[in-house]
Amino acid sequence: MSAGQTSRQSPVLELHRLRKTFKVGRGPKARKVRAVDDVSLTLDKGTTLAVVGESGSGKTTLARLAMSLLPPDDGDILLNGRNLTGLSPRALARFRPSMQMVFQDPFDSLAPWHTAEQIVGSSLHLRRDLGPAERRRLVVEVLERVGLPQRFLSRYPHELSGGQAQRVGIARAIVTRPSLVVLDEPTSALDMSVQAQILALLHELQNEEQLSYLFISHDLAVVRYLADRTAVMRRGQMVEVGDTAKIFDRPENDYTRELVEASPRVTAAPAGRQPDRARADGVSHRVRKAL
Numbered sequence: 001m002s003a004g005q006t007s008r009q010s011p012v013l014e015l016h017r018l019r020k021t022f023k024v025g026r027g028p029k030a031r032k033v034r035a036v037d038d039v040s041l042t043l044d045k046g047t048t049l050a051v052v053g054e055s056g057s058g059k060t061t062l063a064r065l066a067m068s069l070l071p072p073d074d075g076d077i078l079l080n081g082r083n084l085t086g087l088s089p090r091a092l093a094r095f096r097p098s099m100q101m102v103f104q105d106p107f108d109s110l111a112p113w114h115t116a117e118q119i120v121g122s123s124l125h126l127r128r129d130l131g132p133a134e135r136r137r138l139v140v141e142v143l144e145r146v147g148l149p150q151r152f153l154s155r156y157p158h159e160l161s162g163g164q165a166q167r168v169g170i171a172r173a174i175v176t177r178p179s180l181v182v183l184d185e186p187t188s189a190l191d192m193s194v195q196a197q198i199l200a201l202l203h204e205l206q207n208e209e210q211l212s213y214l215f216i217s218h219d220l221a222v223v224r225y226l227a228d229r230t231a232v233m234r235r236g237q238m239v240e241v242g243d244t245a246k247i248f249d250r251p252e253n254d255y256t257r258e259l260v261e262a263s264p265r266v267t268a269a270p271a272g273r274q275p276d277r278a279r280a281d282g283v284s285h286r287v288r289k290a291l
C-alpha cells in the first residue's frame with residue numbers, strides 16, 4: 001500500500017507483516033536479532049489489544065513500530081487507514097498527536113523541571129489555534145478528568161505520588177484525543193492498590209472516550225482485566241492472537257498454555273460466563289479487592 005493511502009471503516013491500527021532486525025555486537029561477533037518477525041495485528045476503535053510474552057520477545061519493539069518511533073525493515077503500519085510507513089519525519093509529525101503513549105515509570109517519563117500544567121500542555125504544542133486561556137481550560141479539564149483537581153496544575157513531578165504522576169502521564173496522552181494510546185506496562189511500577197485505581201481509570205476513560213489501547217504487559221491478570229483481545233509473542237513472532245477469554249481459557253498454542261499456567265494469579269473465568277471486564281473475573285485477587 002502506498003504512503004498516505006486511506007480506506008473506509010478501517011481499524012484504528014493495522015500492523016501488516018512487520019519485521020525489525022537489530023544488529024548486536026561488532027566485528028566477527030556481530031549477530032542479528034529478529035526482534036519482530038512477520039507480525040500482523042489489528043486494533044479496533046474503543047477496544048484494547050494486549051501484547052504479552054516473555055522478556056525479549058519483541059513487545060516493546062512492536063510498540064515502537066506501531067508508534068512510528070522506529071522504522072520497520074519491512075511491512076506496513078496503518079493508522080485509521082492511512083499508511084504511515086515511509087512518511088518523512090515532517091509528514092509523520094502531523095500524526096503524532098493521534099498516537100500517544102503512557103510509560104511504565106511515570107517519573108522517568110515526566111520532565112522534572114516542568115509543572116503538571118506544562119507537561120500536559122506540551123502535548124498541545126501543534127494546536128496553534130489555541131490561545132493561552134483555552135489551552136489552560138483544556139489542561140484543567142483533562143487533569144480533572146483523570147482525578148487531579150486544579151491545585152495540581154502547579155505541581156512538579158517530585159511533588160506527586162506515583163499514582164498522581166501516572167495520572168499526569170495519562171492526561172498528557174489523552175489531551176489530544178488520540179486515535180491510538182500505547183500503554184507500556186502502565187501500572188507495573190505502582191503499588192498494588194494504586195495499580196487498581198489506574199486500571200479502573202483507564203477502563204473508565206476508554207468507555208467514555210472510545211479510546212483504543214495497545215497494551216504491553218507482563219502481568220496476565222491485568223491483561224485479563226483490561227484487554228478485549230490478546231496477542232502472544234515469542235522470539236519476535238506472534239504465536240497466537242484472539243479474544244482474551246479464549247487465549248486464557250482455551251489456548252491453542254503450547255507456549256501460550258505455558259505462559260498462562262506459569263502465571264499463578266490468572267484464574268479461569270467460570271464456565272459459561274461471558275468475559276466481562278467490569279466484573280474483573282481474571283484480575284488478581286489483590287487488584288480485584290482494591291477495585
Ligand SMILES: Nc1ncnc2c1ncn2[C@@H]1O[C@H](COP(=O)(O)OP(=O)(O)OP(=O)(O)O)[C@@H](O)[C@H]1O
Nearest residue numbers: 022023024033035054055056057058059060061062
Ligand atoms: N535498540 C536495540 N538494539 C539491539 N537489540 C535490540 C534493540 N532493541 C531491542 N533489541 C533486542 O530485540 C529483542 C526484543 O526486545 P524487546 O525490548 O522488544 O522485547 P520485550 O518483549 O519488550 O522485552 P521486555 O519485556 O524485557 O521489555 C531482544 O532480543 C532485544 O535485546
